[in-house]
Amino acid sequence: MKINIVGRGNVATHLSLALENKAEVIRVNPRSLEEYSLDADITLIAVSDNAIREVAESLPVSRAIIAHTSGSTPIGILDCRQEKTGVFYPLQTFTKGISLDYSEIPLFIEASDKETETKLKNLAHLFSNNVATADSSKRKVLHVASVFACNFTNHLWCIADELLKEQGMSFATIRPLLKETLRKTGNISPFDSQTGPAVRRDSKTLDSHLSFLKEKHADLAEIYDKLSASIISTHKKDN
Amino acid sequence: MKINIVGRGNVATHLSLALENKAEVIRVNPRSLEEYSLDADITLIAVSDNAIREVAESLPVSRAIIAHTSGSTPIGILDCRQEKTGVFYPLQTFTKGISLDYSEIPLFIEASDKETETKLKNLAHLFSNNVATADSSKRKVLHVASVFACNFTNHLWCIADELLKEQGMSFATIRPLLKETLRKTGNISPFDSQTGPAVRRDSKTLDSHLSFLKEKHADLAEIYDKLSASIISTHKKDN
Numbered sequence: 001m002k003i004n005i006v007g008r009g010n011v012a013t014h015l016s017l018a019l020e021n022k023a024e025v026i027r028v029n030p031r032s033l034e035e036y037s038l039d040a041d042i043t044l045i046a047v048s049d050n051a052i053r054e055v056a057e058s059l060p061v062s063r064a065i066i067a068h069t070s071g072s073t074p075i076g077i078l079d080c081r082q083e084k085t086g087v088f089y090p091l092q093t094f095t096k097g098i099s100l101d102y103s104e105i106p107l108f109i110e111a112s113d114k115e116t117e118t119k120l121k122n123l124a125h126l127f128s129n130n131v132a133t134a135d136s137s138k139r140k141v142l143h144v145a146s147v148f149a150c151n152f153t154n155h156l157w158c159i160a161d162e163l164l165k166e167q168g169m170s171f172a173t174i175r176p177l178l179k180e181t182l183r184k185t186g187n188i189s190p191f192d193s194q195t196g197p198a199v200r201r202d203s204k205t206l207d208s209h210l211s212f213l214k215e216k217h218a219d220l221a222e223i224y225d226k227l228s229a230s231i232i233s234t235h236k237k238d239n
Numbered sequence: 240m241k242i243n244i245v246g247r248g249n250v251a252t253h254l255s256l257a258l259e260n261k262a263e264v265i266r267v268n269p270r271s272l273e274e275y276s277l278d279a280d281i282t283l284i285a286v287s288d289n290a291i292r293e294v295a296e297s298l299p300v301s302r303a304i305i306a307h308t309s310g311s312t313p314i315g316i317l318d319c320r321q322e323k324t325g326v327f328y329p330l331q332t333f334t335k336g337i338s339l340d341y342s343e344i345p346l347f348i349e350a351s352d353k354e355t356e357t358k359l360k361n362l363a364h365l366f367s368n369n370v371a372t373a374d375s376s377k378r379k380v381l382h383v384a385s386v387f388a389c390n391f392t393n394h395l396w397c398i399a400d401e402l403l404k405e406q407g408m409s410f411a412t413i414r415p416l417l418k419e420t421l422r423k424t425g426n427i428s429p430f431d432s433q434t435g436p437a438v439r440r441d442s443k444t445l446d447s448h449l450s451f452l453k454e455k456h457a458d459l460a461e462i463y464d465k466l467s468a469s470i471i472s473t474h475k476k477d478n
Binding site: 138146156178204231 | 287288289311330331332334337339343344345369377379380381382383384385386387388389390391392393394395396397398399400402403405406408410412413414415416417418419420421423424425426427428429430432433434435436437438439441443444447448451452458459461462463465466469470472473
């Protein structure tokens, strides 16, 4: 299989690494398109969401399926093309210079027709054991859920890091706690593994934390309050 | 060393497991105190925060150091005792029936005097490679930071789980993403590993996620909005 990967960011780089030795990969600069192969089977557009349409419009006509790799962009953005189209969405956070076990990455496929779907799935199966279809609305929920589960949690770690630093402590201190918190969810649901003062309705601790935060970090107090209220209301439902 | 562990919850159970074969552990029912050993070296009060004072007051007088295991309770709550006092705070989330690598658990010690501090540290070193001192104000920050980093993140996973379930998808789908998100913070700070639409200031995606949430989940839209704003403001500071 011969694949154009159009893009210069982390997704493009990691998809190239995932596919090397498994397909013939051609890295294509989205600005010049100089390297673009006209006899590739599939072209993956791995650029920022805002640039997908412009890049799609600028690609030369060829026999290649054209697919983008975005979680939050409908397949319809590729309607400007006459070729078969699809979405090839790897649900993972990609960081420059950090290697990954590509076999674990969930790949979500959408396609303009059944044959294209099969071809995109075959491409995904070259490196991932975890391939499924997802239409645009399912993919949107996946993306929203990932923002809650990954981007927002990372930000909460960033907040914890700041609070600890102020006291001369390091984020490493709480890594065993994070590791265990994540490990637990492999055995029990996040609902059942909820701990902490909010789920215990320990109002004394909640008040003490809130007044500490209000003194120096009014914005964090608001987040603390809102998330605690959400925990209490979520766990009220089943009581 | 002979240790009374007063309590019947997860912390008491896990501390007993951590210390078995390393000290002589006596499990004590906090209601009856029947098993309480008068010649123990240390008594750990591992009960809910609200019950610490009552249990402390009810313990028979002995030569044992009396320490509680709470992150959010000042050492002063033990002032009702004439014995040496302390705090023996394991920073970990303990779940019934789930075994742990106790050597990794950070232990934070506070004590009424230097000699007591040494004895509590020695007890901690029996199972943990990660022992430090922390006074009540430092411990409070540790606890607040842990609520952000652990209890709140778990709740965000719970939210993601609910969103995925509505679409017939499983939380397992995003576990590789969570694993990688956590693993990254071993190499780079949570600040530097922030990804997602908010840090990219991708207002199109933010708006699309918000309007999706507002339709069916107004409470989640509020959380989404507040956390996104916090990410944007955190990452504005350095630009």
